[in-house]
Amino acid sequence: MFIDVHCHLTGEEFLSVGGVEEVLRRARENGVDRVICSGFDLDSSKLAKALSEKHEDVYFCAGFHPSELKKYREGDLDEIRFLCEHEKCVALGEIGLDYHFDDNPPREVQRELFIRQLQLADELGLPVVLHSRDAAQETLQILKEYNGLLKHSGLMHCYSYSPEMMTDFSALGLFFSFGGPSTFKNANKVKECVQRIPARLLLSETDCPYLTPVPYRGVFPNEPKNVKYVVENMAVLRNENVEELKKQIIENAKKLFFKLK
Numbered sequence: 001m002f003i004d005v006h007c008h009l010t011g012e013e014f015l016s017v018g019g020v021e022e023v024l025r026r027a028r029e030n031g032v033d034r035v036i037c038s039g040f041d042l043d044s045s046k047l048a049k050a051l052s053e054k055h056e057d058v059y060f061c062a063g064f065h066p067s068e069l070k071k072y073r074e075g076d077l078d079e080i081r082f083l084c085e086h087e088k089c090v091a092l093g094e095i096g097l098d099y100h101f102d103d104n105p106p107r108e109v110q111r112e113l114f115i116r117q118l119q120l121a122d123e124l125g126l127p128v129v130l131h132s133r134d135a136a137q138e139t140l141q142i143l144k145e146y147n148g149l150l151k152h153s154g155l156m157h158c159y160s161y162s163p164e165m166m167t168d169f170s171a172l173g174l175f176f177s178f179g180g181p182s183t184f185k186n187a188n189k190v191k192e193c194v195q196r197i198p199a200r201l202l203l204s205e206t207d208c209p210y211l212t213p214v215p216y217r218g219v220f221p222n223e224p225k226n227v228k229y230v231v232e233n234m235a236v237l238r239n240e241n242v243e244e245l246k247k248q249i250i251e252n253a254k255k256l257f258f259k260l261k
């Protein structure tokens with residue numbers, strides 16, 4: 001059994017490969033037991049919810065990604081709250097900070113909505129799925145300052161900062177997931193993180209439709225079925241038995257996302 005704890009299945013990217021139904025069928029065929037489809041704005045969160053209602057093995061999270069905040073309108077968080085109350089919503093996300101591109105939303109706006117969504121997750125009793133790019137120190141600083149809002153924990157998804165910072169983030173009680181980049185040839189930093197992380201904090205994802213893992217790197221779109229290449233590679237990197245690692249990842253996912261399910 002595999003689990004893809006972070007994927008985006010609501011876009012049109014999958015039309016060229018038979019549509020999302022086919023994508024899910026291929027995932028099942030390849031042993032993927034559950035997927036968590038992540039929202040990144042209001043529309044994608046609604047679509048993720050609809051997909052979860054149609055498929056037993058699809059769960060979702062709802063939230064505003066920092067790069068998508070240009071679309072944010074006052075009142076949208078009330079709608080996110082409503083979506084988060086759905087029985088198949090397992091987390092609030094993805095949320096965080098993204099300072100990568102100059103034309104990303106202003107940093108103050110990102111910080112404000114990040115904190116408000118942390119507060120909302122705490123009120124709802126949900127974990128958070130965190131996206132952080134080129135903003136390691138500030139993300140850490142906010143999470144430390146608002147540590148009281150992380151009672152239901154969270155996931156650093158597609159973790160790509162240093163192994164040293166991983167220690168700081170894990171001190172906040174967070175989990176970590178890795179995807180395609182951990183299979184890339186020159187990704188030494190990410191590989192070191194995969195090797196150093198305690199097994200009890202490790203999760204697997206694809207972040208599809210992007211970041212297709214080796215041996216299909218470069219193929220678009222990526223799909224949840226490819227999560228097996230991520231997990232198999234993690235087992236090699238960690239010098240662990242792949243079946244044991246698969247079991248551990250399912251345990252971790254249950255602990256973080258499926259407490260009541």
Ligand code: NI
Nearest residue numbers: 006038094207
């Ligand atoms: Ni994502």
